[in-house]
Amino acid sequence: MSAANFIDNATVTRTVQDILPKTTFSEKMVRRGVENTASLWQHQDGDAQAFHDFCVANYCKNETDKQLLFERFCRNFEIIMGYNNRLNIELRKPLDVQGFAPTPIDSYFASYDALAHLHEDMYSSKLAFIITLNFPFYTLREKNNNGHNWSDLLWGYVRLGDLFTSRVPAQALQKINEATTAAEKYIANYNIYMGMVWSDENRQYWGPDQTLLAHWGLRDELKAAYSDKQFGLDKQIILYNIMKRIVNQTILKDVIDKDEYIWFPSTNQVFISTIEIEESEQEENIRYQYLLDVFKAVKAADKYYPKYPTFIDRTFDAEYEITAQEAEQIFAELLSSPMVKKVAALISKRLGRKLEPHDIWYNGFKTRTDIPQSELDAKVRAKYPTKLAFEQDLPNIMNKLGFSARTAKFVCDRVTVEPAVGSGHALEAMMKNDHVMLRTRFGKNGLDYKGYNIGIHEFGHNVEQILSLHNVPNYFLAGVPNIACTEALAFTFQHKDLELLGVTPADELTKYFNTLDIFWNSYEIMGVALVDMKVWQWLYNNPNTTADDLKYAVLRIAKEVWNQYYAPVFGVKDEIILAVYSHMIEAPLYLASYPLGHLIDFQLEHYYEGKNIGTEVERIYSQGRLTPKLWMKRAVGREISALPLIEATTLAMEKVNAYDKQVAKQKKQAAKKK
Ligand SMILES: [Zn+2]
Incomplete structure (x- = not known):
């Protein structure tokens, strides 16, 4: 039975009327709480009379009462979540930290979760209903439109109200889990044996043991081929053909995770030595059957989410707190920016050829430090020969980044x-x-450069973790709006690693090349994310589809996105490659979090330039977990947008072009002298 209609409207109205004489809160407010609670109350919680009596008995009498109740929830949830988190850290320790002899029970304890049933326990104890009644739910639109006027306390109430918005039966969750696990397994075994892949000219570019997992391995190999001046393009064309066969499902079952046949991806022929195998079957639509199974399982649970009735709502409005429409608008800003064609022209010039569709993965803007690894290792080892030496230096690192001595001590005392x-x-x-944990690899001689570089990244996370727990207005505002906000600080720290070591970073163009790299990466991943999003919109419009129809819909959508944003740049129409990401099958709608993360990260890092990082970070990460939109507005004075990246790309293009011109001029003069 759907929760929404167990308590009828007459009961809701009667309950509201009976609460009103006993409270100072407005009728509108009372109704909101009672309706909210009714939408989640099920038959096992009691009949209509029990619902009425529970609400009348537990509605707060006045503001003072409500604040006291809120503060008690803060205290008790901090106890529950805090100690459980520590319990998990300690139980996982034999797997995560060096120095423990392994035992067979370690992984069982690592996946044990004492709070696995917390959600349902809160409902059966009725604590959840005290929250839904007194701290009702607000939509993302309401939060974004009104949140700038809300006090810290009101924001805390609203975040507490976000805790209980659904009531999904264990059986439905189990079905989703089964479908997702099957899809993950399918993707995890999607290996291509590259030693068996031949080019049209009978060339073998890969060794017998080299397997590539779709799509990550194929894409990374394609990227790596840019440094192979002789055969790079040949390899890329083969890899690209394999990817297309995965998307349109003409790939042969016998070449997935099998190394029996020699395969020519361009013609799709398979051989044993020189004998062609005729009866090899294509995958047809297996890939899309897994996606369809995930969709069906997820959709079956829709009715248990009265506030977020579709998986698209749950992912975007509830999880990312950026609506799908907003995300699309932000992506379109960059995808249709005139800078795309300009950066593409620069890539074409650097490659010395016309762009191919696979150049969406061009990685030649990546810059590396020219200081040899061994020199960096020696420097780090001398500075951090022991764990203690690194630990004791953490306050200095914070001081160098501009944090006050007081903040540095406060944070480092808790790491x-x-x-x-x-x-x-x-x-x-x-x-x-409690303390936060900073873990990185220490060798016999202390840290090497890699361990240090990762350590600095993790320390950035630690600083965020402490500030956003201790400095925020109340417990339900602890944290940051999304993962991108914590990753951004980790990368800000990590990018300063050489500076902190006292090594002068590479030339001044590095920064501009990095900007171009982020821009081109965003251009690629935004298209990929859009395809994923449009496929889910199509699925919701065609819920009774077949795997075959879904395949053709994916191909059509991939071509549409390509033709709109990529064909004008690459001069080729109807490419399907934007549908190659495996996330689409095993982790639907996850892809959009990458470009949103890139943009948030870029905006924050860009904002710190020329400012005292310490002061800004302390201010920004003490705000509390508002919506990403409001959090960013208060953090950097601007909402999440592609414009700062586009502006920085314009400047980067000017700098790089000027540099290229100068190099060309110098070459000319040198040639003249000869
Ligand atoms: Zn990280």
């Missing part, structure tokens, strides 16, 4: 450094009496 098993990570604290 614990540990040697990581993997490459490194930062773990947040969820209660104020």
Whole structure:
């Protein structure tokens, strides 16, 4: 039974009328809370009379009552979340930190979650209903339109109200989990044995042991081929053909995760030595069947989300807190910017040829430091021979970045450094009496450059974690609006790593090349994200589709996006490559978070230029978890937008062109002298 109609309108009205004489809150406010609670109340919670009595008994009498209730929720949730978080950190430790002998139970404990059923427990104990009744839900539009006038306390109330907006039965969650896990498994085994892939000219470019996972491995190999002056383009054309066969599903089942046949991707022929195999089957629509299964499982749960009735709403409005329409508008700003053609012309000039569609993955703007790795390793080892040396230097690092001594001490007193098993990570604290964890790799002689570089990145996370827990107005405002906001600070720190070591960074053009790299990456990933989003809109308009029809819809949408934003730049129509990302199948609608992240990161890092980072970071990360739109507006004076990146790209193009001209002139003069 759908939750929405278990409590009828007459009960809601009668309940509101009976609360009003006992409270100072307005009828509008009371109705909002009662309707909110009715939308989530199910038969197992009690009948209509039980609903009425519960609401009348638990509605706050006045503002003072409500604030006291809120503060108690802050205290108790901090206890629950904070200690559980610490419990998880400790249970995972044998896997995450060096020095533990392995036992077979480690991974079981690592995936154990004492709060796995917290959501439903809160409903069955009725605590969730006290929240839905007194701290009702506000939509993203309401938050964005009115949030700038809300007090910190009101914002806290609204964030508390965000906690309980759905009531999905375990069985529906299980179905979603099964469909997603099946899709993940399908993608995880999508290996192409490159040793068996031949070019039209019977060339083999890859060794017998080289396998590439679609699409990541194929794309990264395509990017790496830019540095192969002799065969790079040949390789890229082969890789591109493989990708297209994955998207249109003409790929043969026998070449996926199998190394039996020699395969010519351009003609799709397979051979054993010189004998052609005729009966090899194509995938047809398997890829899209997995996507359709995920859609069906997700859609079946729609009715349990009265506030966010579609998966698109849940991902964009609830999770990213940027609507799909807003995201599309932001992407369109960059995709249709005149700068695209200008940057494309520069790439074409640098490659010395006309652009091919696969040049959406051009990576030649990436700059690397020209200081040898060994020199950097030696420098870092001398400075940080032990974990303790690194830990003790953290306040200095903050001082160099412009933080006050007081803030540096406050933060560093709450950071614990540990040697990581993997490459490194930062773990947040969820209660104020806990520490955050900075983990990176320490060798026998202390840190090497890689460990240091990662350590600085993680330390950026730690600083965010402390500021956004301790300095925010109340517990329900702890944190940042989304992952991009914490990653941005981690990258800001990481990009300063050489400067902090006292090494002069590479030439001044580095910054401009980086901007061009971010711009071109954003241009690529925004198109990919748009295809993903439009496919989901199509699915919701055609819920009874088949895997075959879905395939043709994906191909049509991929071509439409290509023809609108890429064909005018590349001079070729109807390419389908924007649908190649595996995320589309196993993690739908995730792709949009990449370009949104790029833009937020760029806006923040760009904003710090010429300012005291410490002061700005402390101000920005103490705001509390508003919506991304309001948070960014208060952080940098501008909403999330592609314009700062476009403006910076315009400047970068001027600088790089001027530099190129100068180099050409010098070459000419040198030639004359000869
Ligand atoms: Zn990070």
